[in-house]
Amino acid sequence: MTHQAPTPHRARKRFGQNFLRDPGIIDRLVRSIHPVAGDRLVEIGPGQGALTEGLLNGANALDVIELDRDLIPGLKTQFFNYPEFRVHQGDALAFDFRALAAGERLRVVGNLPYNISTPLIFKLLEVHEVVEDMHFMLQKEVVERLAARPGGGQWGRLSILAQYHCQVDHLFDVPPEAFVPRPKVDSAIVRLRPYKTSPFEATDPERLARLVKQAFSQRRKTLRNNLKPLMAGEAIEALEIDPGKRPEALTLDEYIRLTNALPEEPAHDGHA
Structure with missing residues (x-):
């Protein structure tokens, strides 16, 4: 898999931007997601398209949600030869995932800024019935909370509600040097697979x-x-x-x- 050199763009602190640059990590993540033709893939925050290329090579169709307007022309230019590459400018926290699914189940992917990761996961849990799976790059501490077991300090509201709706797997860790600019914290990849039939019996x-x-x-x-x-x-x-x-x-x-x-x-x- 090749990785085109992205167009120069200064990462914006207010958008929490840290662009993934490590080809080995990108390939490992794409293999973990295993996109195939027919998948209804959605990438949140594609940035400069580091992961986007691998997703499109596997699935040929992709919807991306990008908040930063300045990145959109570059994405459209980079992937102009994919007729089913669709860009939605806007905030993922306000996005209508049910409408996008239109009767299909979404495979959601994203390198999520820390400031939106927890509220976005809660939002997606609310529409879990239209989600096939989610693969997110998050601050490692958030992944540890998602996958936590009872009895420790990491076990809390996020762990319980995520594990009620989904099977949660902490796949692998990602060091700060995989990004530009380097974040001050370690990151990790988590897979969330909503249950089609819940093993739990909460009345509501x-x-x-x-x-x-x-x-x-x-x-x-x-x-x-x-x-x-x-x-x-x-x-x-x-x-x-x-x-x-x-x-x-x-x-x-x-x-x-x-x-x-x-x-x-x-x-x-x-x-x-």
């Missing part, structure tokens, strides 16, 4: 999200304290869960049991 995923957010509202406090607005300590004990535990000590299954035991809302709808 939105209630699970609300309960988990409340449980982690103050990490140092116990479940009894944090969940007080939603359920009493006795109700937690009735599920054979210790209300004296801190939120990071509970498993995903225990959070689902708590969610399923939440009182219905609104209570009685104002009737006796």
